[in-house]
Amino acid sequence: MTLRAGRSVSSGLDHAIARLLVIGTLASVALLAIGVVLMSAARVAPLAGAPPFQPALILDDVLHLRPAGFLWLGLIAAIATPTARVMASLIGYARGGERSMAVVAAVILGVLLLSVWLGLGIEG
Numbered sequence: 001m002t003l004r005a006g007r008s009v010s011s012g013l014d015h016a017i018a019r020l021l022v023i024g025t026l027a028s029v030a031l032l033a034i035g036v037v038l039m040s041a042a043r044v045a046p047l048a049g050a051p052p053f054q055p056a057l058i059l060d061d062v063l064h065l066r067p068a069g070f071l072w073l074g075l076i077a078a079i080a081t082p083t084a085r086v087m088a089s090l091i092g093y094a095r096g097g098e099r100s101m102a103v104v105a106a107v108i109l110g111v112l113l114l115s116v117w118l119g120l121g122i123e124g
Helices: 003-041 055-063 067-095 099-120
Strands: none
């Protein structure tokens, strides 16, 4: 692989990751904005306290235009976006034969997943 070919592969990966980050950020901002507008329309005070995180209710809340569903979905998108970026990097580095960078991305992904696991209090 020549330097020029390496740059084009890296450039393609960089552009794909940039698109992923932009889409994820815009989606999370849009969902959070919808949630805030619905809160305002329902006259829910922003400091009234957050509803409990119940993943099974998010879809129902969104379908019934409840603010909590949009807010939780927006927060999930905001958290998932950087994790998806690391996963895309891992796949791109592995496909490109950059083993050391793939290992670094795998370690970072492991730390992120461990953080989520600990944060949710999942017992194994």
